[in-house]
Amino acid sequence: MGDRQDVLPGTLALMILRTLDVMGPLHGYGIARRIEETSGDRISLNYGTLYPALLKLEQEGCVKPRWGASENNRRAKFYSLTPAGQKRLVRATREWHETAELIAAFLAPKQEAL
């Protein structure tokens, strides 16, 4: 468990938005599982990291919570993407690609740079 890393600052919001976009409305546990699985268990999410991030997105109007029943009939809070969240996801995805390309260009092998 020691080699699992924390999420990069600023990336968690993007991961949550993308997860909700792909999976539809989901509760906190589901979001955490999905992110951990997608990362190939390289990321572990503390409650103390995940829930404040969700609340922040809620405060920013990107997600909307609603109480509902989970698959084993337990009361759970489901988060869904709002139109504002959708827009933010599109923009953040584009920005992230641009940043990634830029960094990749910088870190390209030396011979190619010559």
Add this chain to the structure above:
Amino acid sequence: MRHLRAALARVAGFLAGPREDDDVQEELEAHLEMETAENIRRGMPPAEARREALLASGGMTQAAEAVREQRALPVLSALTMDLRYAVRALRLSPAFTAVVVLALALGIGANTAVFSVARGVLLKPLPHEDGERLLYLRQSTEATGANDISFSVPEVRDFREGVPSLAGIAEYSPWSMVLQGEDVAVRIQAALVTGNYFEVMGLRPVLGRLTGAHDDGPAAQRVMVLTYDYWMSHFGGDPGVIGTDLRLDGQPVTVIGVVQSAPFYPEPIDVLLNMVNSDHHLSATMIEGRTHRMTRVVGRLAPGATLAQARSQIEALYAVMQVNHPEAYDAAAHPQVAAIPFQELMGERARLTLWLLLGAAGFVLLISVASVANLTLMRGVRRQHELVVRAALGAGVARLRRLLLIENLVLTVLGAMVGMGVAIGGLRLLVSFMERYSPRANEISLDAPVLGFMVVLSAFVALLLSHLVALPREGTFAAHIVEGGHRLGGNPGRHRLQRALVVVQIATSVVLLSGAGLLTRTMLRLSEVDTGLATEEVLTLQVPLLTPAELMFDPAADVRAKQRYEEMRQEMASLPGVIEVGVGSPGPLRRSTVRFDVKAESRPMAVGEVMPNAELRTASPEFFRAAGIPLVSGRGFAATDRQDSEMVVVINQTLADRLFQDEDPIGRRIAWTGDVLRFTPISGDWRTVVGVTATTRDGGLDVGPEPVVFVPFAQFLALGGSLVIRADSNVAALVPAATRIVRRIAPTAPIERVQTIAQIKDQSVSPRRVNAALVSAFGILAVIIAAVGIAGVLAFSVSARTGEIGIRMSLGADPRRIQRMVLREGGVLLISGLALGVAGAMIAAQVIEGLLFGVLPHDPATFIVVTLVMAVVGVTACWVPALRAARVDPAITIRTA
């Protein structure tokens, strides 16, 4: 937009308070259950499944806390919580809170009051437009000690033409005039000004107009501008006054405007007049006489010009003037002209006194902060256990620091609020005190910058105090908790700081007490000064019957005035209890403004010797006996010394020594001399010395003796006459009767300076009394605080060492020995404080040397007494805790330790 929305949501969350906590708990609980269920599904036993899930969660409580922080504004909620906690904690120790608030109130209040005075008098920009570019020109002759000589019109003309760095030069001459109303006359302080005066000074009208170039010259209309203060106090701010005609010295003059409130130099002024209001100011003697110096000069620096440029141009020009007009400048007297920024001039006399006040107030702040720091330290040690536990439970050191800061902020805010009251009360006293020293005293107020100063000062004090209490470093909590409360008192570093603070308190007290001692001795010395007068049962009142013009150019009016003075004199002499009444000018102990150079017959001046410049005074035959001025040799005046008899004078001992040294002055002849006589009706004829009087302390008890020439009242102009009434007792009771007599004989004459000799004398003592009282009050305060400080620290040290003392006693130390041990501890502090204090006081005394009189700044008696007093206070303060230590019962302490 997104951020704004988030911020709004958080503010709403903060305002809503902790309400939805259950919601968070439930959500987290659901997460945990789902994870547990998943773990069971993977084949773990239920107990292990839940444990694994808990481990993976990273802490349920922390998570809930993190969400709560995100929900609202954690800093703000923590602050309100801290604030509530701080108030509760302070309410639990009311004695501590009261002492600290009081000490801080005194420190902050005293400093705020003194700062507002310094700001009003020294720092605040002048109300004049571009006031920082105003210069005052001052002519002085170092060798004769004349330090503020006016300028003559030809001199001003030279400056106007020869100093390009000055864009404008205006003249003003203070002039005392009588304003005649319907049935009373009042003397007012006027200034005759050139038309450009207001423009140069950068003053604007509040009402009407001010003077301009067309108000200059003999053909101009007589006009008058009221100062704002005079307009408010005498016309009730009535705008209808503009355009009305008033009678000044018998001449009509039209009020044209009111000028904005501004300080005047050197005296407050009631009205400003154009030059045409004084025939004298337009006369040829005034316009052409280079030595006829009657006007004060202000200039405004030209755009781009610097003070240094103006000064060097003035200096160069003045040298040329001296070469071109050698008859007008006595080279032996070293004449010079200084250009002084007007703002500096305003604070000139106040600066030293302000330094004294700033110093005293600063020391009071130092001592009050030191004592509060000590109290805080002691309280901090008692609370250390609590703080360590709070830190270990997760409060975090930064959070605790913030808590302490908030506690101290609450204390200083309370202190500042009470201090505000101290400042307001003190300010009223200080303003009336400062009026003696600066024309800007009425500008002193508790305005925004002063309050800002107070806030910054308070915040600084709070910050300082909150960093005194030691907090454990992160990661050492456990060790501290194990240590428990017992050994916490023994932190040597803290103890050193406490002791240093006590030493500072003692030293500061010594400095303040020494200052108070020196100033009190100054006051006593001053009131002991012999005025030179034989009695104090003397009442004086000044009744000017003639205007300056009448006095100098109307012989008939002069004769009439002398008759009326004689009538008043005789009527007053017949009042019951009156021994003698004399007439003369000015009254005893007053300074005469009429001064001329004096030469003695057949006595050539030595090379480089400066001609004595003596006051001219007039006296009726009864004057010397009435005023109690002793005759040293020869005779006083007699009724036979009349206008048509031989011209005689009486001189004082100081002049006799200057002119005749060891020779007998009686029968010698002296005369007024100097170019300036040309402009007066005063003759330079020889006059025979018939008597010598003792020198009296005219113009203030702390002022050196001046040469004086008395001439018989009958043989000279009736200068603003003073009636001098000597009675057998309670001379002040004669005031109503004497006033009635003057009113009947001269109904429209002003009656001024109705004072007894004792009151005149007190005028030079009373400012010193205020100095001494202020600093003594600060000093006594400091001593009390310091005494409490020593006692407190020793008591604390004793209680921290109770266990140790118990052990010592059970091993055979007797109570006396224990007592000595504690006394020694206090004694070391006391001696260090005294040594430091005496050294500091020596330095402080040098700084206030100018305020002392008759006492050396290192007056041994003062320092010895102060040191002894402080030592007695200190030892007494050590005694109480020492006695407590000696009464420690070993049986009890060892059991509880």
